[in-house]
Amino acid sequence: MTASTRAPEPSPLAARPPLRLVVVPTPQPPLDDERLPLRLVLPGVTAPRPAHRPGPRPLAARTVGRPDDDFGPSWSVRAELPDARVTGRRLVTCTLEALAGHRPLTQVQAMTSLAVFTALIQGRRPRWCTEGTGPLLVGPVHVSEPVDGVAEISAVARRAGRAHAVAARLEGIDGRWRCTALQIG
Numbered sequence: 680m681t682a683s684t685r686a687p688e689p690s691p692l693a694a695r696p697p698l699r700l701v702v703v704p705t706p707q708p709p710l711d712d713e714r715l716p717l718r719l720v721l722p723g724v725t726a727p728r729p730a731h732r733p734g735p736r737p738l739a740a741r742t743v744g745r746p747d748d749d750f751g752p753s754w755s756v757r758a759e760l761p762d763a764r765v766t767g768r769r770l771v772t773c774t775l776e777a778l779a780g781h782r783p784l785t786q787v788q789a790m791t792s793l794a795v796f797t798a799l800i801q802g803r804r805p806r807w808c809t810e811g812t813g814p815l816l817v818g819p820v821h822v823s824e825p826v827d828g829v830a831e832i833s834a835v836a837r838r839a840g841r842a843h844a845v846a847a848r849l850e851g852i853d854g855r856w857r858c859t860a861l862q863i864g
Contacts, residue, residue, distance in 0.1 A: 755851035757827050763849060766790075766856040767820045767832035771845050774799070774861065775815050775836055778808040791858040798861075805843070805863055813839040830856065 770790050777784040778799070788796050808815075818835040825831065828851035836843045848860040 752852045755828055755854050757824065757851070759854050760828070760851045760856060763822045763824070763830035763832065763856060764820050766849065767822060767830070767834070767847065768817060770847060770849075770856075770858055771820065771832070771834050771836065772815075772817050774863075775808060775817070775845070778804045778863075779815060780809065790856070791861070795858050795861050807838055807841060807843060808863075811839045817845075 770787075773782065773787050773790065776782045777787050784799060787799065791799070816837045818837065820832055820834045823831045830849040831846070832849060833844065833846045836845055844862075844864040846862045847858050849856040850859050851857075
């Protein structure tokens, strides 16, 4: 037999029927969540992240009886906190008296964060606090509130005719002021 008399073999693809799209109805309606905004998704383009807003959460965001209220500290707004000037004076006075050795340092623990308390225990005590027999006098306490629930205080402490600056940052946590930063000059 010659090549010209041979019958062409059928292609395996020619024997199959063409593909067709079959739409299958679903038993429930499609997901349409109003909380999620519709976004155009483009390949290689990422959506911008929202700006970070430091500071405590507003009062409207906190609700009573949430399941996570029992776990960890929560921010407090200014309306839930005592006077920052009184708390600041007590913090400065107790801290300086503890550094001078007139009271135990553990009395300051309830007013400070763990990092500040650890720094007070492990740090070097200012020489002007430990030496001398004159009384420690704390001048007027100045308060600045840059954000709701945050107070920055400053005061001047005097001993033996010398003046020394004290500054602290107080944050409202669980309905009371807590010192999260302390600088004694």
